[in-house]
Amino acid sequence: MMTKTLLALVVLLSVLGNSVAIPWYSLNLNYYRYRCPDTERIVRRVTQQYVSRKPSLAAALLRMYFHDCFVRGCDGSILLKSPNNDAERNAVPNLSLRGYEVVDAAKAALERRCPGVVSCADVLALVARDAVLVIRGPWWPVPLGRRDGRISRISEVNLPSPFANIATLKQNFADKGLNAKDLVVLSGAHTIGISTCALVNARIYNFTGRGDFDPAMNPSYVRSLKKRCKPTDFRSTVDMDPGSVKRFDSHYYNVVAQRKGLFTSDSTLLDDFDTRHYVQIQALTNGISFNRDFSDSMFKLGFVEILTGRQGEIRRKCAFVN
Template sequence: MAIKNLLPLVVLLSVVGVSVAQKGLDLKYYKHMCPGAEDTVRRVTIQYVSRQTSLAAALLRMHFHDCFVRGCDGSILLKSVNNDAERNAFPNLSLRGFEVVDAVKSALEKKCPGVVSCADVLAMVARDAVSVVNGPWWPVPLGRRDGRISKLSEVNLPSPFAGIATLKQNFFAKGLNTKDLVVLSGGHTIGISNCGLINSRIYNFTGKGDFDPAMNPSYVRALKIKCKPTDFKTPLEMDPGSVKKFDSHYFNIVAQKKGLFISDSTLLDDPETKSYIQTQVDTAGSSFAKDFSDSMLKLGLVEILTGKKGEIRKRCAFVN
């Protein structure tokens, strides 16, 4: 990688622990092989997300789910005739936005066939989708290769029902630290879930018809109005009042004990994550945009395939 290309990443890479060049990636990887590739990705992504802004959260989540299983290799995009691929695992059944990735890939295949990997497409699409809803921009070093393996049995994602100790273990296993955990949780500012995932938390937390004591009672009452005991489908905003804009408001919600999931509320159970939340509340999220960019850069480097490993898929849902 040329020095001029490395300069914008110096600060970010200081927290990564290994340079992008050593990973085999380059900010200008497609400059000669597929000129204007990033412009094509951005154009198509904006076309979709500007019409349906909820896709920003969906595509960000898809990238996260991809990177946490076999690394950022596009394996989440693969289909299986036996329905035993990653996308068939229960946590992934609610993933949306595959049509955006496919549309971007199709545009790139017309422009430069067999050059841009689906793993790189997903990484760029997630970044550009977030920018549509006023989220932070981050550099995406390119040159990932696509994995050929996608197994439902290997899906072990951080759970919305997990406590802080388990979440930290999940993140540490991927080379991400406690700060990355709380910062990336901030992505819930644009997330949508449903009553099914919190029903037991508000109606029968310990089997005695009670609610989770970690929740603000007024928030529980509000949720019960939206979610009846047998309702498992009604959509819920993870960051009420701020779901269409990427900002630090999520941390205010968590600080008020209004985190939708146990995985949100439990961020108050660790000194480091609790301190970060309070800092964002006190400073109106002054460092959140930069912190999110830093953590997304790190996430995008998890267990990637480069060089001669993997392949460059012609269609993202199928191996060549």
């Protein structure tokens, strides 16, 4: 007879379909049940303490988890520091990451309770999920048992770019075993994100080098962005989802459908039949399936190129190899 854990995973995988071969047997919802039974409670408590005081950390921690999983897999390598400043966190796209203190605090609390047991990779996975929960976003199951990587190289950071077109983005995701639906669903995380004018100024002031703006953008949106971002302003912040940046909801798709996506990577979701159809459905139905779909895609993301068994290590401190 199936255990409840196995049954739960089988049900989840049947919902996710066959778009990616997930090694469901390599992780376990009850992995720390005997060796550190309070793992999830401890991580949830610490995350709640930080994010309830500063809700913007939810977007930051979710972004950190995504950046970790897309480089060397979900192995916590984004957390490593290097004396030569040549680790993943030192790459340009990662310089704006924040929230490391939340992961470190959760890990420290776990080390006091059950030293040397819970990996930083698992802590980051749980923190990302719990941070979204604090701001009333969707829940998803986080099977555990990941091991920590020992390698973190700035040269290997090749994240999906905010300037990428749909073909490139689909290939980026396919390389990680994720499909077009995962791409458009996980892009929905921009509902709570912010950016800086530095990443959008060229789009609104000099898209082709002739002082023009990207024709894929709604002209009224360009005008509003120009009020926020002057030509030489690279520091001011801009909401990814105007009007709903503090709520984890499907409003992002309304924005994209109105050609108000902040990045090229947002706007280009309208350039593919499947991703455009998803955007339109969510916009028309007030996000009828977004929470469920986001949970499914985050579950899948957590299996990307993971280390298990005797691979890697269990770091005592997340910023340093043992």
